[in-house]
Amino acid sequence: MTAHDFDPTLLTGYLDGELTQADQQRVRLHLEDCAACRAELDEMRELAEATRGSAFTVPVDLQWDETPRTNWSRGLNVAGLVLAMLAVVAVVVALVWELAADDTPVPFGVIIPVVVVAAFLAVTASALIDRLRVRGTDPYRKVKR
């Protein structure tokens, strides 16, 4: 580059057609007698053209889901699974209790079926929420995966 009252960043704006007319004129005048800036501009242009012409491969199985699970559905699902695990633990404890002390009844025996039913209901409700939610946009399911 030559005489440095010229701001080289203007070359970028010039290449992109983003300068004011006055600045455009300034660059044009400068380019006339600055071979270095002409070369720089050409190089930037070549770079931009090659970059623009690049194509990228996109996986065809790219999926999207515009209606994800709601917090309710997610929450109920987690609650259901936790309850189910509690039920399993309760059953195991009850069995051990039964073996160890056969005359006293298991103190929490009654709640086991309640927990099992609650777990089942929570998971079912979660699935139901998902079903209802996607009913309107279900055609998305057909989209190639």
Next chain:
Amino acid sequence: MALVGTSDPESREDSELVMSARAGEVEAREALGRKVSRDAYVFALQLTSDPDASQDIAQDAVLRFFRSLDSFDERRRIEPWLYQIVRNLVRDRGRRQVVRRYESLDEQLDSGRPPAVAIDEAADPAVQADRARLRERIWRCVDQLSDDHREIFVLRDHHQLSYREIAEVLSIPEGTVMSRLHAARMKLRALLAADAGGLDR
């Protein structure tokens, strides 16, 4: 795999698609979803060079896109809006893994998947090969740019966004765009020169 270049053959105008999609037209929503997910994927891939992460980001971006569909001004272009979402998601992921593009390219070739960078149609196979090599070098060097430089270079020189749109995507003043872009181009040029010297091409 589908090739996506700078133009999309799905020809309906974006603003028309947005309006129809908003009205609940299923076909328009599908077309919009397809377009947006591809664009989001490509931009994410350019920023991260990680195909798996880019799939996740694209998915997330489409979700956010549809969520804000109702508040979008359909007279504006979709791209700045979408790219802003993608860019913020990429940024949120924190410092990306430093995977150099040629390594991930090799990996993709090894696993039988097509490379991320493809060439467009040039008549002469020799010209085609030359261009392909140049592009490969460019994207490898883009990968070595700082996040700031990579974003702005890709938005302008690949996606052709105007300075105003770039300012919007990056949330920076419009006046900053030109100087940052110029710095990015200069840096990339230097990297390319070093790359040519270093790899004897």
